[in-house]
Amino acid sequence: MNKNLGWFNLTSLVLGFAFLYLPILLLVVFSFNESKLVTVWAGFSTKWYVSMWANEGLMDAAWVTVRVGLLSATIATALGTLAALTLDRFHRFPGRTLFSGMVYAPLVMPEVITGLSLLLLFVAINFDRGFWTVTLAHTTLTMCFVAVVVQSRLVTFDKSLEEAAQDLGCPPVKTFFAITLPLILPAVVAGWMLAFTLSLDDLVIASFNTGPGATTLPIKIYSQVRLGVTPEINAICSIMIGIVAIGVIVASIATRRSELERDKAERAAFRVDG
Amino acid sequence: MAKTLGPVKRKFSPWDDPGAKPYIRFENVTKRFGDFTAVDDLSLDIYEREFFSLLGPSGCGKTTLMRMLAGFEEPTSGRILLDGKDLAGVPPYRRPVNMMFQSYALFPHMTVEGNIAFGLKQDGLPKPDIDARVKEMLKLVKLERFAQRKPHQLSGGQRQRVALARSLAKRPKVLLLDEPLGALDKKLREETQFELMDIQYELGLTFLIVTHDQEEAMTMSDRIAVMDLGKLVQVAPPAEIYELPNSRYVADFIGDINLIEGKIASAEGNRLRLACDGIGTSIEAEASGSGAAGETAWFAVRPEKVRISHDPPPEGTVNVLSGEVWDIGYLGDVSVYRVKLPNGAIVKSTLANVTRLVERPIGWDDKVYLTWPRDAGIVLTR
Ligand SMILES: Nc1ncnc2c1ncn2[C@@H]1O[C@H](COP(=O)(O)OP(=O)(O)OP(=O)(O)O)[C@@H](O)[C@H]1O
């Protein structure tokens, strides 16, 4: 690669980054603003990070968001992994194409449509909207992402390991937990992280399916912003950015590293000329 | 005194006993992948405590045959019986058969010890027993010092030994070994061969082994099966496969051989004369059953049974050819002479180097005579 970026490349790089991250940077900077006015800088302070904790509405919403995230990510990971296994293992069963299409549809479906159709479903079956509907909706949304991540790992998973386990007397379900799961765990964890962050920052689907007592943080922030941005919102947003950033970074480092290790281990565990 | 073929290793030949019950039985087994036939209407009996080898070129269906016995593939048609019971529908984890995979398939997230103990844990053995058995296996494959390593920290040969130990640990009634010793150096391979034979004999197990190494198959097996294109060409004890191949394919596949094409000129009693235009003379041989006068046949004689010398043999000797030494291969224990006959055909002869110093060594372009007795080779009709 050319080491000298050249002025054109450099400018576009700077502009690109600025375009992407300047608003976020601004938000983080203003969360440390002394002044109550969001746009006027009056010196450094961390008081909004303190007062934020006293804001009950905000804290309730944060707590709901975390609970929805943990629960929906976990369910989505279980279901997504199962879907990935089915798609990977059974190459021919009636309705496979339909099934795989249905698993992946939410990836490209506009969120408004997903949100609306789920809402219609809940209304139709007379399911009271609230915590559970948001959780279920998020599970639906994130499951396909988990399936994609896990399936891409299964493609390179050597089935003869499972055969070897069964040959040694291990029934299929036990084989899954003793052999398959430990080896695909990094992908499963990465899938969970992805699901959690997606649930954390989803506004559209959540607002369609929310109900009393189930206001998530994005909904709360969105509704408060209409009344005016307060530095407290800046503060909690900064924290969310931090959590998401850490989650994404940890997940990508973990996948990267385990991928390298797995490659090494697998190349070693199998004879190349086999 | 009656002559026999080769040395007799042990008195074990249930296949000659019509009353013996086979332990493993393949009954007209066919396996197709799409429209490709990997195993073609194959029938085979293997007996308890037998050391059975499968030999054949790459892709002839050896692994497929084993995978069907282990339960990973269902036969397209035909039956596989184990101890008289049909195996159809019995899942792999319920078959008293263990397999050592051609690709090893070691569990990458477990240590050497963990890999070996895995099968024993499935049986719910008490921990002290498992530990003892694992130790024993590690000792057998000389990996005591590597017990705590992961597979990726081992060399190719060490991994192969872990795979071997893992499949042996459960002492299955039937052990399937798919090229178990390919990655070992010659010395370790020979040692392991004899150890495998000991284990098999002492524990009374039945071994089915795939190998590309003929010498290995000859050394270890009670019987050898030569396969081609999903079919068995010949199934017989090593000496019989070597001395009495039933076809050119087997004769050529196992060891080195001279094949001379001819037409059966006369067949009287057990004497047979083969007119060979290719070498401009006729060959006297012993009749081996089939083959009537006028039929095309091939005379097959192993190079070590062809005598080579500078001096013409006495008058009246049968099967004499003369030619010039074309090429000499010195292998240490033996030398291989490729002799070119006047019409261009090549006949090989090997001579054991029984002395270090030779008075009149046979050299390039020397004129030599080749002879062999009437019973040195056999006549093949296919
Ligand atoms: N799952 C499969 N699908 C399609 N074809 C297969 C499958 N498994 C094996 N075959 C084909 O069946 C044939 C026999 O394969 P097999 O693995 O039994 O050969 P082999 O005798 O063990 O060869 P090698 O000595 O190279 O290991 C090959 O031509 C192979 O391509």
Ligand SMILES: [Mg+2]
């Ligand atoms: Mg094979």
